[in-house]
Amino acid sequence: MGNLKFYLLVIFLIIYILSPFDFFPGFIDDIIAFCALWYQWRKRNIQKNQAGFSSHGPTEERKRSTPGVRSQVEEAYRLLDISPGASWEEVHKVYKEKVMKSHPDKVAHLGEELQEKAKEVTLKLNKAITIIRQHKKA
Incomplete structure (x- = not known):
């Protein structure tokens, strides 16, 4: 379910950035949308890395x-x-x-x-x- 939300959000943000329709005139809303896209992408990569890291070897507590x-x-x-x-x-x-x-x-x-x-x-x-x-x- 989390992956579906992520991909839908990414698709929506990419379409919004590329479309000529803007909520605010100029590029400020495109920049905000790009930052939101980057943030979501980065957050997902960090979560993946942490999940992969925690599954390798014993934790400090177990050590x-x-x-x-x-x-x-x-x-x-x-x-x-x-x-x-x-x-x-x-x-x-x-x-x-x-x-x-x-x-x-x-x-x-x-x-x-x-x-x-x-x-x-x-x-x-x-x-x-x-x-x-x-x-x-x-």
Whole structure:
């Protein structure tokens, strides 16, 4: 039914724009009719695109509620030794403290093995803070 209304409106507007009959003399009514035609056409394309977009893949809500994502978030909080209910400021403070202790530049004078371990820990902390940031934004 929606398609029929759309096509009838489009046909009416095209005929009106092309016809010599005008409600108002000049081109102002033709411009208004053209704008209405363009608006309807654009609105329909946007609705089509949104319908197509929403049918592909899981929504953000479903992504967040999947067990894998939840376990990643829990693991990130566990890595930082902080509760999931903590504020962003608390999370960021703990993250900074842990990174300061394990940053590769802080252990540059130590052996290669410890430097590698520090690099791994820092990468894990960076990943954890990224996961928590995404979770907090959602």
